[in-house]
Amino acid sequence: MVTDHMKELVIQIRDRYEQTLANIAQLARESGRDPESVKLVVVTKAQPLEIVRAAVQAGATILGENYPEESVTKISSMDAGSSVEWHMIGHLQSRKARLVIEHFDLLQSLDSLKLAERLNRMAQEFGRTLPVMLEINVGGEESKYGWQVTNEKEWPRLYPVVEQILGLKNLEIRGLMTMPPWETNPEDARIYFRSLRLLRDHFAARYTNANWNQLSMGTSADYGVAVQEGATLVRIGTAIVGPRPLIKQGGI
Numbered sequence: 412m413v414t415d416h417m418k419e420l421v422i423q424i425r426d427r428y429e430q431t432l433a434n435i436a437q438l439a440r441e442s443g444r445d446p447e448s449v450k451l452v453v454v455t456k457a458q459p460l461e462i463v464r465a466a467v468q469a470g471a472t473i474l475g476e477n478y479p480e481e482s483v484t485k486i487s488s489m490d491a492g493s494s495v496e497w498h499m500i501g502h503l504q505s506r507k508a509r510l511v512i513e514h515f516d517l518l519q520s521l522d523s524l525k526l527a528e529r530l531n532r533m534a535q536e537f538g539r540t541l542p543v544m545l546e547i548n549v550g551g552e553e554s555k556y557g558w559q560v561t562n563e564k565e566w567p568r569l570y571p572v573v574e575q576i577l578g579l580k581n582l583e584i585r586g587l588m589t590m591p592p593w594e595t596n597p598e599d600a601r602i603y604f605r606s607l608r609l610l611r612d613h614f615a616a617r618y619t620n621a622n623w624n625q626l627s628m629g630t631s632a633d634y635g636v637a638v639q640e641g642a643t644l645v646r647i648g649t650a651i652v653g654p655r656p657l658i659k660q661g662g663i
């Protein structure tokens with residue numbers, strides 16, 4: 412049964428989803444980019460199943476989640492024929508690695524070699540390959556996960572990490588992801604997005620046998636700047652599905 416409440420939710424979310432897509436497309440064109448090169452990940456972390464369903468009905472094709480157990484409940488309750496892609500975008504504890512191998516399409520937030528090795532082993536047991544993105548802590552904040560790389564001089568620090576991950580046969584690198592320091596003015600995030608793109612370009616030139624196409628950066632507050640700086644994936648929650656219930660707000 413489709414309730415009026417559900418219909419109302421779908422209409423609201425569809426409006427905001429389509430408006431966001433239109434904004435992204437326009438910003439991409441103005442920056443001389445192909446609008447098709449930017450994909451929108453709708454972040455449903457900490458949102459109830461009803462919101463997830465409404466987002467899918469509203470047209471969302473990629474959903475981003477942060478908490479593995481909560482996500483598995485959502486993923487398992489989708490219709491069998493559903494073609495939604497699920498991205499894990501939050502810090503993943505090693506002991507929950509199996510949940511990602513079994514249920515997710517891609518891990519955006521790979522943040523340690525130990526986790527990479529564990530995921531690789533489990534992916535092999537499970538008979539799959541897991542696409543991953545390396546999370547980079549471009550602001551060097553202690554409170555954030557990801558490899559700290561705040562300037563060009565620190566690039567070489569990551570070479571051994573990348574080389575070891577490239578050697579893991581059941582992981583497949585797709586690019587880089589970042590969550591920059593929180594700024595009230597989105598313009599202040601530009602230098603961080605740019606530094607992620609430069610690092611990506613450097614890796615793409617240095618490790619030509621891997622695919623470095625994806626740059627995941629930008630949230631509700633600053634996705635416009637991220638698109639101008641080359642984002643291929645923007646992760647937007649509140650601007651599309653509304654505020655998160657307080658209990659789990661503020662996930663990294």
Ligand SMILES: *Cc1c(COP(=O)(O)O)cnc(C)c1O
Nearest residue numbers: 454630631646647648649662663
């Ligand atoms: C929650 C979250 C987002 C979405 O943030 P909004 O402000 O709701 O758009 C994006 N990326 C990550 C890693 C997140 O944890």
